[in-house]
Amino acid sequence: MEVFSNLFMGLQVALTPINFIFALCGVVLGQVVGILPGLGPIVTIAVLLPFTYSLDPVAAIMAFSGIYYGSQFGGAISAILVNAPGTEAAIITALEGYPMAKAGRAGKALATAAVSSFVGGIIGTILLTVLSGPMTDMVILFAAPEYFALMIFALVCISGFSENTTLPKCCFSICVGAAIGTIGIDSATGTTRLTFGNTSLYEGIGFVIVAIGMFAFAEVLRNLTNIHSEHKTEAVRVSGDVKISFAEVKELLPTQLRSAITGFFIGVLPGVGSTTSTPLAYLTEKKFYPKGNWGNGEVRGVASGEASNNSCAMGALVPLLTMGIPGSGTTAIMLSAFMILGIQPGPLLFQNNPEMVWGLIASFFIGTCILLAINLPLVKYCAKIVEIPTNFLFMSVLLLAVVGSFSVSQRFFDVWMMLLFAVVGLLFSKFKFPLTPCLVSLLLIDSIEVNLSRSFVICDHSFQAFISRPIVALFMFLAVAVIVVPRAFKLYKKKKAQA
Amino acid sequence: MKSKKELKQEIFVGIGAIVASVIYFCMAFSIKQKGLMLTTSANSLTPDTVPKIIGLIGIIVGFAIMIPAIIKYKKEAANLPDVAEDEVKIPFMTKDRIVIIASMCAYLLLIEILGYIIATILLAVGLLTYLEKGNYKKNILFAVIFVVACFLIFNDVLQIWLPLGIFFE
Numbered sequence: 256m257e258v259f260s261n262l263f264m265g266l267q268v269a270l271t272p273i274n275f276i277f278a279l280c281g282v283v284l285g286q287v288v289g290i291l292p293g294l295g296p297i298v299t300i301a302v303l304l305p306f307t308y309s310l311d312p313v314a315a316i317m318a319f320s321g322i323y324y325g326s327q328f329g330g331a332i333s334a335i336l337v338n339a340p341g342t343e344a345a346i347i348t349a350l351e352g353y354p355m356a357k358a359g360r361a362g363k364a365l366a367t368a369a370v371s372s373f374v375g376g377i378i379g380t381i382l383l384t385v386l387s388g389p390m391t392d393m394v395i396l397f398a399a400p401e402y403f404a405l406m407i408f409a410l411v412c413i414s415g416f417s418e419n420t421t422l423p424k425c426c427f428s429i430c431v432g433a434a435i436g437t438i439g440i441d442s443a444t445g446t447t448r449l450t451f452g453n454t455s456l457y458e459g460i461g462f463v464i465v466a467i468g469m470f471a472f473a474e475v476l477r478n479l480t481n482i483h484s485e486h487k488t489e490a491v492r493v494s495g496d497v498k499i500s501f502a503e504v505k506e507l508l509p510t511q512l513r514s515a516i517t518g519f520f521i522g523v524l525p526g527v528g529s530t531t532s533t534p535l536a537y538l539t540e541k542k543f544y545p546k547g548n549w550g551n552g553e554v555r556g557v558a559s560g561e562a563s564n565n566s567c568a569m570g571a572l573v574p575l576l577t578m579g580i581p582g583s584g585t586t587a588i589m590l591s592a593f594m595i596l597g598i599q600p601g602p603l604l605f606q607n608n609p610e611m612v613w614g615l616i617a618s619f620f621i622g623t624c625i626l627l628a629i630n631l632p633l634v635k636y637c638a639k640i641v642e643i644p645t646n647f648l649f650m651s652v653l654l655l656a657v658v659g660s661f662s663v664s665q666r667f668f669d670v671w672m673m674l675l676f677a678v679v680g681l682l683f684s685k686f687k688f689p690l691t692p693c694l695v696s697l698l699l700i701d702s703i704e705v706n707l708s709r710s711f712v713i714c715d716h717s718f719q720a721f722i723s724r725p726i727v728a729l730f731m732f733l734a735v736a737v738i739v740v741p742r743a744f745k746l747y748k749k750k751k752a753q754a
Numbered sequence: 755m756k757s758k759k760e761l762k763q764e765i766f767v768g769i770g771a772i773v774a775s776v777i778y779f780c781m782a783f784s785i786k787q788k789g790l791m792l793t794t795s796a797n798s799l800t801p802d803t804v805p806k807i808i809g810l811i812g813i814i815v816g817f818a819i820m821i822p823a824i825i826k827y828k829k830e831a832a833n834l835p836d837v838a839e840d841e842v843k844i845p846f847m848t849k850d851r852i853v854i855i856a857s858m859c860a861y862l863l864l865i866e867i868l869g870y871i872i873a874t875i876l877l878a879v880g881l882l883t884y885l886e887k888g889n890y891k892k893n894i895l896f897a898v899i900f901v902v903a904c905f906l907i908f909n910d911v912l913q914i915w916l917p918l919g920i921f922f923e
Contacts, residue, residue: 305914309911423819424819427816430808430812434805434808437804443799446785446801449782479848479854646885651900653881654878654904657858658870658904661916667865674859681846686763
């Protein structure tokens, strides 16, 4: 019952005019950036962070969260109509939705995507609401050694589950982020570290500068090769009404529920996002309905992909809100937004600031309903967004990146640093180093150092005392398992195939 | 990895990672603790401990990138093509990227003299025209509206003072 009273309190906060307007702006903007291939929630939140310095924290966080889950809704539109997923999470939607659109069933594909996104979003938010209480009750018992082990576990998960790269490259990316994080004055001792006497580096290199450089600016530079060819994208016309009958919704509901639940729990794991959850949900549905028209416009494919990615986005917010641990690039930027606005996510947030956190959770319910209301009747107009010239969009990101990095400390040194990190971001892409581990470790290194230091004192400088703490031992065991088990399984499969 | 080129690149990346980590590791030794530091719950580590650990891990990871690539190169180089047929080329510096980065450097050098509005409009119009020639009216209109809106929002709403330059001060 406590959950309901908390949620009711949250609804009161979320429905205040200013919070409602910000949440609405967030979801609409999220929907727009989700539709636009090349612009994702990471880029958008990174360049918009400086706009929030003087805003009300609750309203600003609601807007950022709206951008995050709104983009999951929007990604489906360009995936279905242009075969260009606006977000990585919409790749599966493109696989089944685009053939549907080509066959003259664009309206049905879009309606299915909207309803499935809604179901996924609502299921994800319900699970977030139910699980956040027990999670915070557990995490609040953690002392420094447990926190240290938890953060190491999160970094190991991000390395272990990263796709399209190797484990050593992920670890090196983590080292780069941590190395950047050690620059500046050490908060515990007041010693300057690696500043070379440059006073501009005393405060360290801000997370926002690195995020804007490596994600936003570098993303524009990475996409430059597409500008000449992509700016006149033509979408498949939406023929017929964008609607889905009640019988069809009922038929798709088991698919949506299964995919949403899978997506949510995958999203909770750090480093595992919708790029894993959507194919998994899709493959599960393929096994449930082997006679479906898979690959040629199967409506269940669209439903599974959308329900899964929207629920996964909510799942990723669980470690962020309850433990203050980001599991992806977007949640890392959201965590920095929390910190900039003077809010420290974690178990104490639920104790000290329940209006804010429950208001945020309530805003997810409201935002998801708004997105459904936007997507069903207005989707034809939303589709026009894909036709916006790419060069104007990218120029907007470039200009916002400059002014955003300047506004961090009102000095051009930060803009030069941002430019430097854009080049570093390009180098990372060139040599296939993942960006997310770098960003997450940059954000966590300060806490890791503080908690390691405290752990030494608590455990009397004894490694044995440290590792014999049950929760620490559990996290360390899980960290080893995350690295060893998938590789051992792969090796076993390879040997079995050879035999 | 499917080609000799990719394996060579991996070896090069590993060496680069080792060199960078060794430099960082050596720099960590230059961190000098200020004055007498009491060991409390907040600072039981010296300020150079974590940087040294990071440098050391970086060196190990660099070897972990390089050694498997060397072993694979020695074992399989004879059977591998120079360049894989389906290799995805990821460029580092293309002409477009060089133009944008050089323009940005020039812009940052000029912004304090010309001021945010003039320098940014010049940058935006220049780059938009470079990216899509011929669309001058649209490009100028977009640049002026966007830059002026940005200036007004930051200066008047967010109280972040963007440079006015020598012409407006």
